Amino acid sequence: MLAALLLALTAILVSGCGKPRPVDTVNGVTTIEFWNGFTGPDGKTMEKIVRQFNAEHKDIRVRMQIIPWNTYYDKVTLSLAFGGAPDVFILHASRLPEYADAEAILRLDDKVAALGNKVNDWTPRAWAAAHWKGRQYAIPLDCHPIGMYYNTDLFKKAGIVDANGNAKPPTTLAEFLADGKKLTKDTDGDGRIDQWGYIYTWLRTNAHTFLAQYDASWLSKDTRHAAIDSPEASQAFGLMTDLINKYKICPKPEGQDAWNGFRIGKVAMVLEGIYMLSSLEEQKGLNFAGAPCPVFGKRAAVWGDSHMMVMPKKLSAARQKAAWEFMNYLSDHSLEWSKGGQVPVRKSILATPEFRELPVQYQFSKELPYVVYLPQSTATNQVMPFCEAAVEAILNDLMPEKEAVAEANRRIDNVLKRQ
Amino acid sequence: MKIWNRNKYAALFLLPYTVLFLTFVVSPIIYGFVISLHKWYILAPHPTYVGIANYAAVLKDDLFRIAFMRTAFFVIMVVPAGNALSLLLAVGLNQDYKGTTFYKVAYYLPVLTSVSVVAILWRWLYSTEFGLLNYYLTKIGFALHTMAPAIFSGNWTVNWLSSTKTAMPSIALLSVWWGAGGNMLIYLAGLKNVPKELLEAAEIDGCTPFQRFWAVTWPLLKPTTLFCLVMSVIGSFQVFGQTYILTGGGPYYSTLTVILYMFQQGFSQYQMGYASAVGYVLFAAVLVFTILQFKMLSVKK
Numbered sequence: 001m002l003a004a005l006l007l008a009l010t011a012i013l014v015s016g017c018g019k020p021r022p023v024d025t026v027n028g029v030t031t032i033e034f035w036n037g038f039t040g041p042d043g044k045t046m047e048k049i050v051r052q053f054n055a056e057h058k059d060i061r062v063r064m065q066i067i068p069w070n071t072y073y074d075k076v077t078l079s080l081a082f083g084g085a086p087d088v089f090i091l092h093a094s095r096l097p098e099y100a101d102a103e104a105i106l107r108l109d110d111k112v113a114a115l116g117n118k119v120n121d122w123t124p125r126a127w128a129a130a131h132w133k134g135r136q137y138a139i140p141l142d143c144h145p146i147g148m149y150y151n152t153d154l155f156k157k158a159g160i161v162d163a164n165g166n167a168k169p170p171t172t173l174a175e176f177l178a179d180g181k182k183l184t185k186d187t188d189g190d191g192r193i194d195q196w197g198y199i200y201t202w203l204r205t206n207a208h209t210f211l212a213q214y215d216a217s218w219l220s221k222d223t224r225h226a227a228i229d230s231p232e233a234s235q236a237f238g239l240m241t242d243l244i245n246k247y248k249i250c251p252k253p254e255g256q257d258a259w260n261g262f263r264i265g266k267v268a269m270v271l272e273g274i275y276m277l278s279s280l281e282e283q284k285g286l287n288f289a290g291a292p293c294p295v296f297g298k299r300a301a302v303w304g305d306s307h308m309m310v311m312p313k314k315l316s317a318a319r320q321k322a323a324w325e326f327m328n329y330l331s332d333h334s335l336e337w338s339k340g341g342q343v344p345v346r347k348s349i350l351a352t353p354e355f356r357e358l359p360v361q362y363q364f365s366k367e368l369p370y371v372v373y374l375p376q377s378t379a380t381n382q383v384m385p386f387c388e389a390a391v392e393a394i395l396n397d398l399m400p401e402k403e404a405v406a407e408a409n410r411r412i413d414n415v416l417k418r419q
Numbered sequence: 420m421k422i423w424n425r426n427k428y429a430a431l432f433l434l435p436y437t438v439l440f441l442t443f444v445v446s447p448i449i450y451g452f453v454i455s456l457h458k459w460y461i462l463a464p465h466p467t468y469v470g471i472a473n474y475a476a477v478l479k480d481d482l483f484r485i486a487f488m489r490t491a492f493f494v495i496m497v498v499p500a501g502n503a504l505s506l507l508l509a510v511g512l513n514q515d516y517k518g519t520t521f522y523k524v525a526y527y528l529p530v531l532t533s534v535s536v537v538a539i540l541w542r543w544l545y546s547t548e549f550g551l552l553n554y555y556l557t558k559i560g561f562a563l564h565t566m567a568p569a570i571f572s573g574n575w576t577v578n579w580l581s582s583t584k585t586a587m588p589s590i591a592l593l594s595v596w597w598g599a600g601g602n603m604l605i606y607l608a609g610l611k612n613v614p615k616e617l618l619e620a621a622e623i624d625g626c627t628p629f630q631r632f633w634a635v636t637w638p639l640l641k642p643t644t645l646f647c648l649v650m651s652v653i654g655s656f657q658v659f660g661q662t663y664i665l666t667g668g669g670p671y672y673s674t675l676t677v678i679l680y681m682f683q684q685g686f687s688q689y690q691m692g693y694a695s696a697v698g699y700v701l702f703a704a705v706l707v708f709t710i711l712q713f714k715m716l717s718v719k720k
Contacts, residue, residue: 073687074686077461077462077689078461080462081461081462098462099462102460102462102463104462254547254581255580255581257546257547257549260549381687381688382687382688385683389669389671389672392669392670392671393671396670396671398583398670398671411482415688418690
């Protein structure tokens with residue numbers, strides 16, 4: 001009897017797990033699920049676009065689910081592996097190779113080919129990041145590079161202004177250092193510096209920018225080996241530590257406090273993502289502006305990532321059609337999307353007067369031709385913590401640079417070996 | 420069959436729990452071990468059997484070793500200090516005076532609070548620039564500095580969570596505060612079981628309160644102490660929430676704990692087999708420590 005009971009229970013449990021097979025189309029309406037991690041003001045913007053899409057399309061209904069980024073990828077991955085995946089979802093460009101390589105997301109080559117000339121409207125770097133091993137897996141929705149935010153009040157107080165009396169952001173290393181010097185002060189005379197010219201906020205994006213400007217990267221060009229011990233990388237790390245120890249215009253990394261430092265007017269310049277714009281707009285009494293990142297090294301380059309729109313591999317034809325329609329709609333309406341703190345990647349939208357009136361977005365969009373994505377590898381997400389730990393150790397003087405990069409290199413290579 | 424007939428009603432009542440226990444505790448334990456023998460990237464269609472390769476890799480992995488040493492450091496800080504504090508509180512609350520219930524509730528409240536709430540509260544206390552602790556330390560430092568500038572430097576701020584030296588002790592401090600109330604209750608129950616007549620006899624024999632504690636209460640409390648120590652060693656080896664929320668394992672791996680490392684392997688790198696192997700190695704280590712504790716502390720009948 002016991003066995004029978006157990007068996008019955010198991011049967012109930014097992015049958016309960018299987019989801020009912022979703023019906024594609026009910027009364028001529030195809031309902032599709034759309035997942036993303038836009039928990040901030042960007043989510044409100046996205047909701048508005050989705051509502052508008054639903055109003056304009058009688059035969060498609062999009063249901064959006066917002067999941068916080070820190071658990072987002074776990075949910076997406078588990079749903080792709082064990083069922084319950086959405087029909088359209090967002091991946092960061094830096095995570096795309098993992099899902100493309102595992103064939104968990106759908107190849108879009110045929111669909112893209114049918115777009116004809118429209119494909120030339122996307123900016124080349126974002127478009128390239130939608131590919132993996134020569135195949136296209138996504139449509140880029142946007143690009144979010146970091147750029148320079150600067151406190152215009154502090155600039156004016158330090159006399160760093162142009163002919164019209166407006167705050168003038170630095171564009172070269174020399175200007176950056178000179179401005180930084182003028183902006184680093186002990187304002188209350190207690191012998192402790194309490195206003196900094198510059199501060200490191202997110203080490204990943206800041207260090208990636210410095211590396212890219214010196215033609216260095218975390219991984220070798222073929223992404224099969226760690227490369228942060230290269231002489232070029234050493235130059236970049238050298239400049240990063242010099243800002244702290246030699247030029248003294250920047251404190252040691254302060255983690256979460258760093259960004260607050262800029263928000264409350266204790267720091268004059270930061271390199272942060274366009275997506276932080278709304279966090280600054282909320283700050284009362286802060287007058288700021290945006291500018292392209294200065295050129296510190298050999299060439300202009302800056303960290304950037306993109307929200308990529310993808311579909312799961314297993315998707316019925318009807319749902320594919322609806323999802324494709326929706327993805328294109330989002331891209332076509334990315335002007336609206338950019339207002340929440342993003343840069344669109346459609347040339348036709350970038351050229352509109354309406355976009356050029358968005359002050360910070362327009363300034364950051366100038367970086368699109370030289371934005372540098374993280375290395376395209378299935379291991380990028382796994383190795384970045386080692387990279388960041390090395391930068392953290394170097395900037396905090398926890399160990400000599402040589403040791404830190406050697407240790408990180410070894411750990412990165414270990415991960416790459418098991419790919 | 421006879422046993423079955425006699426106990427069938429008991430079995431029936433035990434059935435729901437047994438089923439749930441088998442489904443949600445025993446089978447994941449077994450399944451976890453099976454996974455640990457496979458290389459399984461979660462998006463790959465099928466796990467591949469690799470034998471003990473994951474275990475060999477774990478033992479060679481220097482980050483696992485770092486995580487293990489950091490966790491052991493945490494255990495060494497938290498278990499003795501936490502148990503001493505719990506016992507002290509319990510002895511204090513075992514006296515006859517008014518208001519003990521209030522204090523019991525006050526000390527036990529943190530135990531009932533979820534780790535995320537505790538961690539967010541302490542993040543604010545520990546914040547270098549805006550934290551409450553540094554606010555008072557700065558005031559004290561400044562006051563002492565103005566009184567005796569030669570002896571005291573003015574800067575008393577501590578980089579609680581942002582320095583590799585202080586991060587783990589800071590995590591330990593909050594963990595002691597968080598967990599003290601739980602063991603306190605168990606010690607309190609143990610103290611109530613100490614026969615009053617023995618204590619009175621000792622008092623008549625002229626023992627001081629301290630001698631009474633040392634010669635009567637402490638030996639009789641040994642089973643309770645063993646239980647509390649074993650449970651807190653097991654619990655402390657599994658420290659996760661505090662470091663996950665407050666430091667993410669940093670700065671520079673100084674608060675990387677074994678469970679956090681397992682979590683990172685499993686849920687940001689999706690190496691399920693490897694993560695399971697990490698879990699099982701920790702299980703083996705904790706088992707050894709537990710057996711040692713029983714051997715050293717158990718009461719001879």
